[in-house]
Amino acid sequence: MSSIIHGAGAATALSTFNPVDSKKLVSPSRTNLSVRSQRYIVAGSDASKKKKSFGSGLRVGHSQKLIANAAVATKEADTSASTGHELLLFEALQEGLEEEMDRDANVCVMGEDVGHYGGSYKVTKGLADKFGDLRVLDTPICENAFTGMGIGAAMTGLRPVIEGMNMGFLLLAFNQISNNCGMLHYTSGGQFTIPVVIRGPGGVGRQLGAEHSQRLESYFQSIPGIQMVACSTPYNAKGLMKAAIRSENPVILFEHVLLYNLKEKIPDEEYICNLEEAEMVRPGEHITILTYSRMRYHVMQAAKTLVNKGYDPEVIDIRSLKPFDLHTIGNSVKKTHRVLIVEECMRTGGIGASLTAAINENFHDYLDAPVVCLSSQDVPTPYAGTLEEWTVVQPAQIVTAVEQLCQ
C-alpha cells in the first residue's frame, strides 16, 4: 500500500466564496482548484535578495508576475487532479477514520452518539455498523469520565479517538486532558504513551449561542505534552486525522462547525499530512497572513479584494497550533517582513497572542512593522445574527489591516 506523505498542502482558491452563507461553499468553477504539489517551493524565491524595504515601493507589475507564477503552478499540478474523488469535509474525516480503523485494530472511537446515531455531524456515520459496538462506543453524557477512560485505555496500548460533541463540552474533561493526557508520559518517566486523538467541532457557528460557540484552542495551548492541529479543507482534514491517529502523542484535532460541508476533490491513494507543518495557501510577496480553520476562508476572500487593489499577500494556514511551524512562518517573514495574524480565538490569550510573541521573539530583526493580530472580540458570542457577525473577523477588516500595514 503506497502512502504518499505530502509536505505542503493545497492552495485552494475558492473564487466565489461568500462568507455569510456557508451553503454556497461549493466552488462552481473547478479550474482554479490547484491540488498540492510534492515539495512546494515558494514561488518567487528571490528571498535571498532580501529587499528590506517595500515601504512605498509597491510595484503592481511585480505582483502580477507572481500571480502568473501561481497560475503556472496550478496548471502543472492540475494533471494530477484528474484522478481522485470529490467529497465533503465530514466525509473526508470519516474516510480517514475508517481507513485507520481498518488498518489498526487498536483504534476505537468513543463519544456521545457516535455509534448508532452516526455522529451529530455525521463524521462517524456507518462506522458502528461496520466495526461493531465495541469499537465505536456510544457513551453516556459524562465527558470527564469517558475522556479519562479513553486516556486509561491508551495507557495500555489502545488508540481511542475521543469525540467531544462540541469542543466546548470538553471543558468538563479539562482535568483529564491537562493532567492525565498531557502529563502522564512525563511523570511516568516515559513508561506510558498516550496515543489518543481528541476531536470535535468548535468555533463560532450560526447563532448557536455563547456556550456552543467556544474556541478551546486558547485554553488548551499551554498544556505541555499535547499537540494541537486545526483542519480547514477536506484534504487536510483527512490527512490530519490519519496523522493524529498514527501519532504516539496525544493530539487534539480542532474541526469547525461551519466547515463540515466544504467540498473538494481529494486523491484516491492514501496520504497523510504532516502534523507539525503549516500549509502555504497562496504565495505572495508583500505581507504574510497567518490564519487557521474557518478564518482561512475569510482571508482568501479578503485576498481577492487585495489582489484587485494591487497587493500580493502570502497566505499561510498554520494548521499546527501547537507547536507552531516556525520554519515555514520564518521563511515567509524573512521574505515579506510584515505579518498579519487572523484568527477566531479571543483577543486575550489566544493562539494569535502566542504566535505574536513567538514571531516577535524569533524574527524581530526581519520585521518592518509590528505584528498585527486580528481576533474575535473578548465577549461571549451573542445570539443575534448581526452581533455574532461582528464578534468574528470579517474580510473587510482584513483588507483594512493589510492596507494599513503595507503603507
Next chain:
Amino acid sequence: MALSRLSSRSNGIIRPFSAAFSRLISTDTTPITIETSLPFTAHLCDPPSRSVESSSQELLDFFRTMALMRRMEIAADSLYKAKLIRGFCHLYDGQEAVAIGMEAAITKKDAIITAYRDHCIFLGRGGSLHEVFSELMGRQAGCSKGKGGSMHFYKKESSFYGGHGIVGAQVPLGCGIAFAQKYNKEEAVTFAMYGDGAANQGQLFEALNISALWDLPAILVCENNHYGMGTAEWRAAKSPSYYKRGDYVPGLKVDGMDAFAVKQACKFAKDHALEKGPIILEMDTYRYHGHSMSDPGSTYRTRDEISGVRQERDPIERIKKLVLSHDLATEKELKDMEKEIRKEVDDAIAKAKDCPMPEPSELFTNVYVKGFGTESFGPDRKEVKAALP
C-alpha cells in the same frame, strides 16, 4: 507447643486446626486455613466465606513484606523531616494489609491504579526500594526518572498505572484500563483504588455507570481510612456506606486491617468482575500518619484513637500473632527479620542518596514521545529550538 501461646491472643482468631510445626522459614507450603476476624458485609451479592486458604510461606511472606513496607514509610518520614524528600509525601503505614492482601489474590497481568498514597502498592507490584527512595529524593534512578515524585510512581511491566495527584481522576482511567482489557480479551481485571474523600467525586459515578453498562472488569476499591485529609467521613458523606454507593453495582465491605480478609475479598471480586461486571470493595482501614507529611494528623482526631487502633487492629501485629501461634517462627526470629529489613531499608536509602540528580537535559525529555517538541526548528532548520512555540 503452639498452644502455649494462645493465651496472648486477644482478637478472636479462631484456633487453627492444622498446625505446622516446621521451623523452616522459607519454603513450607503446607496449607493453613485462617478465619477472618470480622464477617464480610455484602450489598447485592453473596459474601465470600470467612475461611481463607493460606500457607506458612505466605504468612511469613506477608509478615516480611508488610514489615518492609512499614519500615520504608517510617524511613520516608525521617527523610522528609531531614528535607531530603520535598513537596507532598503521603504515607501508607497502617494500611499495608490492603496492598499485601490484594497482591496475594491477583497476578501481574491484573492492573492496579491508585491515587497518591502509592509507595507500598508500588513495592507490592514488584518495585524495588532503590527505585522508591530515588524517586522520592528526585534522583535519576527513580522509577519515573526523578520527574514524577512521591505521587507519580508507575510500573508498566507489572501493570501498575500509578500514582495520580488529582484524586478521583484515576477511577475513569482505571475503567479505561478495564475497557482495554475487555477489548483485548485479556481475562484480567483492574483495581481502581481511591479513598473515602475521593468517593464523593462525580466522575466515579460516571465511570461506574459506564462500567456497569458495558460490563467492564473493573473493581473499585475504596480505602476508607475515615478521614479525607482533615475531614472525617461523617462530615463529608451523607452515606458513609461506600460499598453500597454503587446502588445497582454489588459491593462488599471488608476489614482492611486483616490481610486475609482483603485477600479473600479481592479474589472474590476478581471472579465476580470477570463474569458479571464491576463491583465495589470498601476496605475499612486506618492510617497512622496524617494525610501527608505536612499534616500532623492530630488536630482532627485524638492520639488515643490512633494508639487504640494501633493496639487492637494493627495489621502487622495480627500477622505476627498468627505466625507465632502457628509456630512458624520465634519472637527472636521475627525480631531478627525486622532488623534485617531495617538494614535493607537503610542500605537502599544510602544507595539512593549516592544517586545523581537528573541531567538538565532531562527537563525536556519525555514531554512528547520523541523527546521534546515535535521538532520545531529554528528558522534556518539547523538548530532545534526547544522553546515552544
